[in-house]
Amino acid sequence: MVFSTPRVSTLRHALVASLFLAAASLSGIAQAQGTPIKLLVGFPAGAGTDAIARTLGEKLKDELGVPVVVENRAGAGGQIAAQALKAAPADGHTLFLSHDHSISILPQVVKSAGFNPASDFVPVAGFATFANVLAVSGGTPAKTIDEYVKWVRTQRGGKDTIGVPAPASIPEFLVKMIGDKYKIDVQSAPYRGSAPMTADMLGNQISAGIASVPDFIENHKAGKVRIVAVIGAKRQPLLPNVPTFSELGFPNLDDYPYYGVFAPVGTPQPVIDRFGAALQKVLAMPDVKQKLTTLGLNVAYEPQGQFAGRVRTYTQAWERIIQASGFKPL
Structure with missing residues (x-):
């Protein structure tokens, strides 16, 4: 008969836990590979954000090997789509393509947004700024x-x-x-x-x-x-003859709004990394970059950590502007 010492028992439990976590991560990846990905958009079909999502979705399906379906949850400045993301399972099947308003601004200007980006969402990657x-x-x-x-x-x-x-x-x-x-x-x-x-x-x-x-x-x-x-510190390449608000004497309007992708908190990191890597490849495609640039975006891939920092800095900058304006949440 073989008896387990406390140390052996502890090591065995740790090994089982590690294998379980690894299996869960691999399961999440397998699910993402075999199930369509729903890309939520908070604005109607035909709007700028919708066109961007469909441009990326068409290419992402080839990189990920599954359909990427754009789902318009229009209304309330993206609030409906954001609430849908919060309610979605954290399995990588539902993501939110959004610009700054829904993530950085809306929670500051409504009393009950129904979501908190800091605790309910995790940034996946950024892919552009705009004006x-x-x-x-x-x-x-x-x-x-x-x-x-x-x-x-x-x-x-x-x-x-x-x-x-x-x-x-x-x-x-x-x-x-x-x-x-x-x-x-x-x-x-x-x-x-x-x-x-x-x-x-x-x-x-x-x-x-x-x-x-x-x-x-x-x-x-x-x-x-x-x-x-x-808006912005510099004139836009597509609009070289149009002055910036800063040139016209408006203060504190140098930060560019952003576009990025968000997932429900708790989404496995391997799933997030896989989507981010696919997005980076898609953005490097000349036809995609040209299309997005034509739409008025400054295209630049930002990995999760860098993008999270941008979101945080931008949110804090507009928090100061909103508070200084005397605006009261609706």
């Missing part, structure tokens, strides 16, 4: 922000409405900053995403809107809207 811009519709004669302000003063009695893709978003804070700087009465008109807002701009229902470069760039190129100011 929010002010654009005027074709129904206005303005070609610069100064001409727009002059038009508001002379033709609108100093009052106007500027569309924004979601309430209590960075575009809405920019509307307030524009009004304060130029001493005009401009109010924000929140929409359920940039697509319906842009449609109203094209129909001259509203004279101006603030959204991302991807939301406006094609209509800007076609001359249907005119981008007159852009």
Whole structure:
């Protein structure tokens, strides 16, 4: 008869635990390989974020060997999609492709977002930065922000409405900053995403809107809207003649918004690493990079740790701006 000493018993338990964890990780990878991946998007089909997700999803399915299905959970500035991610199993089958609003801004501006990015989500990887811009519709004669302000003063009695893709978003804070700087009465008109807002701009229902470069760039190129100011420390390569808000005298608008992918907390690290590696390969494809650049993105892969740092820094920067504005959560 063989008796186990306490030390042998302890080692045996540790070995069994290690094998169990390894099996769980391998099981998660196998599931990710054999089951379609659902890529949540918090905005409607046809919007800039949707186009980005579909561009990446088409290539990711080849790298991962499974279908990557874009699922639009539009509404509330991405809040519905974020809540869906929180409720999803942490098995790598459900991910969230999002820009900064849903992750960094929304939890600060609503009383009950229904999720906490810091405790409910884990960053997977970042893949781009972009810029929010002010654009005027074709129904206005303005070609610069100064001409727009002059038009508001002379033709609108100093009052106007500027569309924004979601309430209590960075575009809405920019509307307030524009009004304060130029001493005009401009109010924000929140929409359920940039697509319906842009449609109203094209129909001259509203004279101006603030959204991302991807939301406006094609209509800007076609001359249907005119981008007159852009956020960030530097001018955008696609918009070399458009000044930054910083150039125009607006403070604290140098940080670029981001795009990235998030998973439910508890998702196995091997699954996250595998998706991140696939995303990095896809972003290196010339046709993908060209497509995303054409949409107005500054494409650059950021691994999990680096991307998590960007999200944290950006969130803290806008926390200071939001608090200084006196905004009260809705």
